[in-house]
Amino acid sequence: MHFGVVVFPGSNCEQDVVHALRFLGHDATYIWHQDANLDAYDAVVLPGGFSYGDYLRCGAIARFSPVMEAVSRYAAAKRPVIGICNGFQILTEAHLLPGALLRNRNLKFICETVFLRVEPSVCQWLDLPAGTVVQVPINHNEGNFICDAETLARLEANGQVVLRYCQPDGSRAAKGSAPNGALDDIAGICNEEGNVFGLMPHPERVTDGISGLRDGAAFFEAIARRIEKVA
Amino acid sequence: MRRYEVHVTGKPGIFDPAGKTAQTALDNLGYTGIDELRIGTFIELSCDDAVTPEQVVEMCEKLLANPIIETYRVEEIEG
Numbered sequence: 240m241h242f243g244v245v246v247f248p249g250s251n252c253e254q255d256v257v258h259a260l261r262f263l264g265h266d267a268t269y270i271w272h273q274d275a276n277l278d279a280y281d282a283v284v285l286p287g288g289f290s291y292g293d294y295l296r297c298g299a300i301a302r303f304s305p306v307m308e309a310v311s312r313y314a315a316a317k318r319p320v321i322g323i324c325n326g327f328q329i330l331t332e333a334h335l336l337p338g339a340l341l342r343n344r345n346l347k348f349i350c351e352t353v354f355l356r357v358e359p360s361v362c363q364w365l366d367l368p369a370g371t372v373v374q375v376p377i378n379h380n381e382g383n384f385i386c387d388a389e390t391l392a393r394l395e396a397n398g399q400v401v402l403r404y405c406q407p408d409g410s411r412a413a414k415g416s417a418p419n420g421a422l423d424d425i426a427g428i429c430n431e432e433g434n435v436f437g438l439m440p441h442p443e444r445v446t447d448g449i450s451g452l453r454d455g456a457a458f459f460e461a462i463a464r465r466i467e468k469v470a
Numbered sequence: 471m472r473r474y475e476v477h478v479t480g481k482p483g484i485f486d487p488a489g490k491t492a493q494t495a496l497d498n499l500g501y502t503g504i505d506e507l508r509i510g511t512f513i514e515l516s517c518d519d520a521v522t523p524e525q526v527v528e529m530c531e532k533l534l535a536n537p538i539i540e541t542y543r544v545e546e547i548e549g
Contacts, residue, residue, distance in 0.1 A: 295511075295533070295534070296536055299533060299536065300533075303533070331538075332536065338538065339536055339538045339539045341480075341484065341485075341539065342487060342488065343487075344485065344487055345487070346487050346488060346491060385484065385539065386538070420485075
């Protein structure tokens with residue numbers, strides 16, 4: 240399984256992603272944002288960071304990088320793309336995923352480990368049973384997911400809500416469990432086909448077990464199993 | 471040379487925590503009676519004569535604003 244990890248000017252989680260993927264026994268190669276050929280890769284990762292300094296809006300400028308045209312074609316061919324944190328923001332700006340990510344409701348940069356509940360979804364990147372609670376860190380200033388009511392209803396109906404912030408037991412607090420204020424506690428969504436997945440939490444940071452947590456491995460292993468089965 | 475000013479603000483209903491915080495700070499300073507304070511982005515463009523207002527609107531739709539969450543207003547400035 241060969242992952243391509245895109246590097247924009249200002250990305251800063253690409254090494255963590257590559258480390259996590261190699262730890263899991265996969266090949267991982269950096270893709271410079273000026274490159275526009277993704278044929279060699281079984282899956283593409285847009286990592287976290289501050290592409291183009293987050294100027295204008297997070298992901299707004301990265302979205303027009305040459306590599307993003309290739310990512311759009313790759314996604315349209317139903318091949319797997321994951322955007323983590325800034326990568327998620329880029330995917331929404333590129334309209335590969337619906338909605339947008341606003342500044343955290345409390346105006347604070349939030350860096351903490353959160354509980355996430357796996358929702359019943361069509362996402363190809365995760366094959367954990369619905370209701371599974373995982374622990375993954377978040378590290379962002381703009382993770383407050385928002386979309387209009389019509390889009391939210393469509394996301395729900397199509398099984399596109401992949402992850403929700405939750406309490407340790409998997410329940411959701413009455414006043415919301417999202418530390419950033421995200422609509423309906425949404426932490427991750429996918430497109431209708433389930434091949435494009437965006438999430439604010441960082442699974443690559445809890446993959447090798449160094450931090451004491453390993454829940455991140457599931458995020459990359461599901462897609463690897465799926466692709467290896469197809470191949 | 472043509473000059474344009476672009477104002478980008480959150481759509482009505484999009485919570486603006488920075489604006490809310492500044493409003494509370496003004497309130498604490500005794501400036502009461504402010505119904506709403508919203509913070510947005512102000513962009514100045516100095517362009518060739520050939521750049522039309524329609525093109526600036528296109529720039530807003532594509533890049534300068536995110537129409538999902540923001541509205542924008544384009545004004546051409548004389549002189």
